[in-house]
Amino acid sequence: MVDYAEIEKLYAGLRVSDVRDGLDWIGLFSKGSVDQSIRPLFPGVRIAGPALTVRLVASHEQAPPMTADEYTDWAYAHWYGSRHISPYKAEISRGDVVVIEAPDLGVGQLGSNNTLAFLTFGAQGVVSSGGVRDTDECRLQGVPVFAQHISQTMTQGRIEYLEHGVPVTIGGQRVNPGDLVVGDGDGVIIVPEQHLEEVAKYARQEADNDKRGRRKMYEQLGWALDDTVQIA
DSSP, X not given: OOOHHHHHHHHTTOOHHHHHHHHHHTTOTTSSBOOTTSEESXXXXXXXXXXXXXXXXXXXXXXXXXXXXXXXXXXXXXXXXIISXXXXXXXXXXXXXXXXXXXXXXXXXXXXXXXXXXXXXXXOEEEESSEEOOHHHHHHHTOOEEESEEOOBOOTTTEEEEEESSOEEETTEEEOTTOEEEEETTEEEEEOGGGHHHHHHHHHHHHHHHHHHXXXXXXXXXXXXXXXXXXX
């Protein structure tokens, strides 16, 4: 697996659009671009790191008839103790992106608590084909979240953990553990681990060409040169 420090070096400042160009340049025209329905929760976020993959599935289990107090015990002791668990958190390395294949059941399996927990374990962000809730707090906390929809619903009796560290499919794209996940305002793109260096080479070529062209126009317009037109 490529070290995260090497990814930082190779992909520093590269946009999703640049990475898309890099994949095209090596002939992977139909690969990488995650469906546009999976979007950043708020603007200005960027992720670029190796995937830690997780698969959630629809649950067959329903909560039995019980009082509200019994439901509290059932939810915390049983559901979050044995069904919707997160054993993968202990395996997060610095810079990982948690990639969750989740069924589209209108469930907010991401929220202000678990996305912040991912950050405390060293992840830089999370991408899910499912939903997110607690969105005001998520935005305030600033953890990069890319999800398919916003939902109010919790997971009990709806979806549960199945496995992690396996290939998953998200937004029509396969993601293997260790593949590179890049996300920004243009969405999410996946780079297979075996193509990281080659894609970065041509993504950088196109990014620098774009910067040179826009820099000339900045100068013609008399604009101050910002970071987006600086070439390292």
